[in-house]
Amino acid sequence: MINQNVDLAIIGAGPAGLASALSASENGINKIIVLDRNDWLGGILTQCIHDGFGVEETGESMTGPEYAEMYIKKVKKKKIKIMKETMVLDINKKKEITAVNKKGLHKIKTKKVIFATGCREKTRWHIMIPGDRPSGIYTAGVAQGFINLYNKIPGKNVVILGSGDVGLIMARRLKFEGANVIGVVEILPYASGLPRNVVQCLDDYDIPLYLNHTVTYIRGRERLESIKIAQVNQNMQIIPKTEKEIKCDTLLLSLGLIPENELAKKIDIKIDKITGGPIVNQNLETSEPDFYACGNCLQVYDTVDALSIDAKKAGKQAAININKKNGKKSKSIAIKPGKGVRYIIPQKIDKPGKIHMSLRVKKPQKKSKLTIISKGEEIFNKKLPWVNPANMVIFDVKITREIIKSSNTIEVNID
Amino acid sequence: MRNFQVAIVGGGVIGSAIAWELSKYNINVVVFEKGSDVASGTSKANSGVIHSGINSAPDSLKAFYCVKGNQMLHSISKKIGLEVKWIGKYVIAKDERELNELKRLKKVGIKNNVPDLKIVNSDKVNEKNVNCKSALWVPTAGIVSPYEFTIALAENAAENNVKFLLETQVKNIKKTSNNFIISTNKGEYKSDILVNAAGLNCKDIVSMVEEPDFNVYPCRGEYLVLDKNYSSLVNSMIYPVPVKELGVLGVHITPTIEGNIILGPSAEFIEDPDDKKTTKNMMKSLLEEAKEIIPKIPDKAVINAYSGVRCKLASEKEGGWADFRIQESKKNPNMINLLGIESPGLTAAPAIAEDIKKMISKKIKIKPKQKFKTAEPKMKRFQDMTKKQQTELIKKDQRWGRIVCRCEHITEAEVIKALKNPIGAKTLSAVKYRCRAGMGRCQGGFCTQHIVRIMEEQFKINFKNITLKSPESNIFYRRNREEKQ
Numbered sequence: 065m066i067n068q069n070v071d072l073a074i075i076g077a078g079p080a081g082l083a084s085a086l087s088a089s090e091n092g093i094n095k096i097i098v099l100d101r102n103d104w105l106g107g108i109l110t111q112c113i114h115d116g117f118g119v120e121e122t123g124e125s126m127t128g129p130e131y132a133e134m135y136i137k138k139v140k141k142k143k144i145k146i147m148k149e150t151m152v153l154d155i156n157k158k159k160e161i162t163a164v165n166k167k168g169l170h171k172i173k174t175k176k177v178i179f180a181t182g183c184r185e186k187t188r189w190h191i192m193i194p195g196d197r198p199s200g201i202y203t204a205g206v207a208q209g210f211i212n213l214y215n216k217i218p219g220k221n222v223v224i225l226g227s228g229d230v231g232l233i234m235a236r237r238l239k240f241e242g243a244n245v246i247g248v249v250e251i252l253p254y255a256s257g258l259p260r261n262v263v264q265c266l267d268d269y270d271i272p273l274y275l276n277h278t279v280t281y282i283r284g285r286e287r288l289e290s291i292k293i294a295q296v297n298q299n300m301q302i303i304p305k306t307e308k309e310i311k312c313d314t315l316l317l318s319l320g321l322i323p324e325n326e327l328a329k330k331i332d333i334k335i336d337k338i339t340g341g342p343i344v345n346q347n348l349e350t351s352e353p354d355f356y357a358c359g360n361c362l363q364v365y366d367t368v369d370a371l372s373i374d375a376k377k378a379g380k381q382a383a384i385n386i387n388k389k390n391g392k393k394s395k396s397i398a399i400k401p402g403k404g405v406r407y408i409i410p411q412k413i414d415k416p417g418k419i420h421m422s423l424r425v426k427k428p429q430k431k432s433k434l435t436i437i438s439k440g441e442e443i444f445n446k447k448l449p450w451v452n453p454a455n456m457v458i459f460d461v462k463i464t465r466e467i468i469k470s471s472n473t474i475e476v477n478i479d
Numbered sequence: 480m481r482n483f484q485v486a487i488v489g490g491g492v493i494g495s496a497i498a499w500e501l502s503k504y505n506i507n508v509v510v511f512e513k514g515s516d517v518a519s520g521t522s523k524a525n526s527g528v529i530h531s532g533i534n535s536a537p538d539s540l541k542a543f544y545c546v547k548g549n550q551m552l553h554s555i556s557k558k559i560g561l562e563v564k565w566i567g568k569y570v571i572a573k574d575e576r577e578l579n580e581l582k583r584l585k586k587v588g589i590k591n592n593v594p595d596l597k598i599v600n601s602d603k604v605n606e607k608n609v610n611c612k613s614a615l616w617v618p619t620a621g622i623v624s625p626y627e628f629t630i631a632l633a634e635n636a637a638e639n640n641v642k643f644l645l646e647t648q649v650k651n652i653k654k655t656s657n658n659f660i661i662s663t664n665k666g667e668y669k670s671d672i673l674v675n676a677a678g679l680n681c682k683d684i685v686s687m688v689e690e691p692d693f694n695v696y697p698c699r700g701e702y703l704v705l706d707k708n709y710s711s712l713v714n715s716m717i718y719p720v721p722v723k724e725l726g727v728l729g730v731h732i733t734p735t736i737e738g739n740i741i742l743g744p745s746a747e748f749i750e751d752p753d754d755k756k757t758t759k760n761m762m763k764s765l766l767e768e769a770k771e772i773i774p775k776i777p778d779k780a781v782i783n784a785y786s787g788v789r790c791k792l793a794s795e796k797e798g799g800w801a802d803f804r805i806q807e808s809k810k811n812p813n814m815i816n817l818l819g820i821e822s823p824g825l826t827a828a829p830a831i832a833e834d835i836k837k838m839i840s841k842k843i844k845i846k847p848k849q850k851f852k853t854a855e856p857k858m859k860r861f862q863d864m865t866k867k868q869q870t871e872l873i874k875k876d877q878r879w880g881r882i883v884c885r886c887e888h889i890t891e892a893e894v895i896k897a898l899k900n901p902i903g904a905k906t907l908s909a910v911k912y913r914c915r916a917g918m919g920r921c922q923g924g925f926c927t928q929h930i931v932r933i934m935e936e937q938f939k940i941n942f943k944n945i946t947l948k949s950p951e952s953n954i955f956y957r958r959n960r961e962e963k964q
Contacts, residue, residue: 184921210928214931
């Protein structure tokens with residue numbers, strides 16, 4: 065066992081891990097370690113070779129690897145220890161991390177932990193598509209990795225199920241590589257990816273988007289031969305007699321992402337059932353003191369820019385609080401998603417001040433109004449020209465000491 | 480043309496068990512398997528139950544081989560490094576009528592020499608989530624991973640010089656005066672003795688030599704797999720009283736060796752023996768039937784579905800039940816046919832294999848090998864080892880320190896070991912069934928790239944020849960750009 069003592073251990077060297085490490089270092093911590101299971105830094109960004117990264121943050125549109133490189137360069141200038149090809153096997157509440165790499169087993173004792181463990185893709189079995197079990201079915205991210213990192217094209221005639229951003233990006237990517245992209249099938253009445261991706265990835269290349277449709281059957285004993293798709297009604301039930309067969313050899317699944325919190329769950333960190341990520345306060349500290357969460361393991365972000373801003377906050381807060389003893393828990397209030405809101409982060413506030421919040425709405429709608437209600441009274445409102453589940457709504461709210469003192473919950477609504 | 484003394488058609492659990500039994504002797508044995516790995520058919524997709532013998536009619540071959548095979552598994556499991564969990568099973572009764580059925584089953588069991596059977600009231604049923612009035616407790620029933628069982632038999636046989644020819648389909652068989660000439664897609668082979676262990680294809684093999692006097696009625700069974708988070712729902716197997724009409728045991732709830740729970744199988748007679756699809760209706764009804772037994776099963780617990788096909792010799796009209804047929808052909812001596820080997824075939828396999836060896840020993844002289852290699856005890860997975868063991872292994876070979884499957888914590892060394900298997904199976908499924916890489920929550924989302932990399936770099940497999948489970952199930956189509964040499 066190789067032993068180390070650090071002030072801050074960050075699990076994951078994707079954009080969240082890098083941004084939080086940088087910010088922690090800038091805020092005065094010297095002994096920082098970042099652990100990542102891959103043999104590269106930047107996480108999933110490395111395979112995202114399309115552009116559009118960094119626009120909000122820097123005003124410049126970059127590719128995923130360029131955006132990652134921007135952070136990698138900065139991180140490398142700091143005194144931050146990075147361990148690649150290192151898998152965290154275990155963690156406990158005493159803040160001891162067990163990890164493994166080619167050198168052996170490592171025990172890392174730390175004062176603070178930041179989870180930046182990212183997310184994974186939903187598979188065929190999340191929606192239980194019946195039929196055969198051939199090859200030729202990939203999650204969109206796996207296909208993206210094979211094409212962009214490993215120089216391998218998975219197929220010729222492609223259907224994409226799910227209009228999440230990765231699916232939309234992959235529709236265009238495969239088109240570029242000469243594949244016949246037959247269409248994108250989406251069970252909802254609207255695309256689940258960003259509107260800009262629908263335009264830039266599908267519309268610009270005449271790739272059809274089948275809304276209110278789903279895949280009902282998979283056929284092919286060896287390699288995929290065809291799929292069946294059918295129309296669904298408002299309750300997402302299949303409408304009889306609308307089924308049709310589409311010949312294809314490849315089915316990409318873009319069904320959504322699941323935050324990876326297997327480690328956090330090991331130490332009983334409370335998980336929000338809707339986001340799938342830890343319940344956090346305004347500092348992105350989880351239900352276990354000294355453990356923070358940021359990036360896609362906290363919530364699946366719409367853009368890396370918003371993700372990095374939050375991750376920096378986690379790094380900064382871990383740094384500020386590095387030597388602070390955990391005293392008595394101060395009074396906190398819960399922030400509840402109300403009408404029209406699917407979830408909101410943070411889920412609790414225990415200190416007054418300007419609170420940075422992000423939420424996702426349930427349904428797309430025009431002209432909306434965001435309101436925050438405390439004890440029946442509106443304490444904040446904001447007009448929004450439109451809202452869309454694909455785009456996070458991000459805003460700052462001043463929460464006073466009185467609000468925290470006088471109530472237990474506040475509710476956020478979108479009308 | 481290569482000569483063998485014994486040719487076995489089919490690398491399922493029966494063919495592999497026979498191969499293993501024969502590998503202890505100084506004879507030349509070959510196994511023809513049309514799939515890219517052993518356990519590619521019925522042996523892969525079943526409940527993985529080591530049956531006790533209460534479900535087969537007294538004096539049937541099914542009962543005889545099942546009870547004997549069950550006993551043999553205690554010692555064989557150690558020899559081939561196989562994990563068996565003797566968790567026992569409850570057959571549950573919901574009312575008086577079903578209780579009578581339990582009494583009947585118990586009688587059958589006693590006739591078949593199944594020990595320690597006991598009918599208990601619901602308060603004595605050690606399963607708090609199960610809905611029943613009374614139950615028959617069958618302590619001698621156990622579970623294995625059916626593909627691990629088959630693979631363990633085959634690999635140990637291969638280590639003892641049985642030749643396994645994968646992706647080798649028998650196309651034609653010619654009987655000459657003193658041997659069989661077997662034509663396959665990979666060339667012709669000669670053998671003195673022919674063992675037909677072709678499972679669902681047993682009739683096709685017979686037809687190549689003589690007119691078959693039987694029919695095969697494929698009967699599909701679908702299963703649902705529950706997430707490991709729900710493994711505490713039951714500790715033993717839970718069976719309803721058997722469905723009389725179809726000659727099957729009904730939808731039961733079975734823990735697996737890996738800690739999942741499976742629900743199934745359904746029973747549906749089909750035309751095409753290779754039609755291993757799953758259907759929406761069956762997925763729905765399996766869950767409903769299982770919920771009648773365990774109301775606590777949540778709808779969202781299902782994480783996977785698969786199906787397998789039974790080889791039945793009786794049609795649906797005939798009631799679906801027929802005994803095994805294990806016999807030498809009268810018209811063509813030296814051809815040994817194993818027909819209609821369905822449940823409890825997995826349990827019966829070692830006992831059947833022993834009898835086949837006896838039959839063969841009467842035809843050719845067999846002598847025990849002096850140097851039979853017993854399989855190494857199944858190595859613990861990296862994640863189940865002690866920290867000391869882990870450290871030592873990494874010191875010896877760094878690849879033990881490289882986790883490539885994040886969900887199940889499988890290391891690069893374990894993937895390499897799986898790919899170096901002695902029968903030469905090299906598909907992604909072959910890796911998955913040997914070391915579990917790709918079986919976890921992400922279903923290969925993270926590890927596939929690593930397994931592909933290992934196949935290319937360390938086994939020099941061209942990326943176009945990397946397949947999921949069979950020669951036609953390719954993963955890649957072409958490169959984006961040709962790489963400069």
